[in-house]
Amino acid sequence: MQNVLKLLAHSYLIAIFMLNSPSVVAQSAGTVLFKSGNAIITRADQSTQAIQQHDAVLNGDTIDTKDGRVQIGFIDGGKVSLQPETIYKINQYTFSGQEDGSEYALTELVKGGLRTISGxxxxxxxxxxxLAMQSLANPSPPLATLNNQNRRMKLPKSVQRLHH
Structure with missing residues (x-):
């Protein structure tokens, strides 16, 4: 269990370090396919704007759905549908068009709910x-990191117990 926690903490720190790289922050991660309500996006430079359909979603962006819903199509063909009252961060989404070992996706559910289909x-x-999940009481390190298992996201047992 300690090894798993150490691995999660190291993965999180590496991702945060990589966010400071200008090449990661400037890359497009995807596009807004659908939006309803008053959702906003906060860019890596802390500027905010109302989300519109077809807006680019970039590495470093944080989406706050407020009372609305947002669906994002990612550059690798993956999709995420964000529910109302959700805050979702795109820490790193790198894809060159093929699986060559450089591709990587690290996103973070700060609060709320989502459905995702991996690309x-x-x-x-x-x-x-x-997909990292934060504890609002203690945001660092992440509460859990979910990996893609057979194209479905599985919740680790340690997190499942928190919700029963």
Whole structure:
């Protein structure tokens, strides 16, 4: 169990370090396919704007759905549907158009709910597609990191117990 927690903490720290790289922050991660309500997006430079359909979603962006819903199509063909009252961060989403070992997805559910369908990232190496979840009481390290398992996201037993 301690090894798993150490691995999660190291993965989280590496992702945060990589966010400071200008090449990661500037890359497009996907596009807004659908939006309803008053959702907003906060860019890596802390500027905010109302989300519109077809807006680009970039590495480093944080989406707050407020009372609305947002669906994002990612550059690898993956999709995520965000429920009302959800805050979702795109820490890193890198895909060159093929599975060459450089592809990586690390997103973070700060609060709320989502449904996700993975794209090409994670088909060969499941550890390359991760969804981190924060504890609002203690946001660092993440409460859990979910990996792509057979194209479905599984909740670790340690987190399942918290919700029963």
């Amino acid at each position: 090409l990232i994670g088909h060969k190496n499941r550890e390359r597609y991760q």
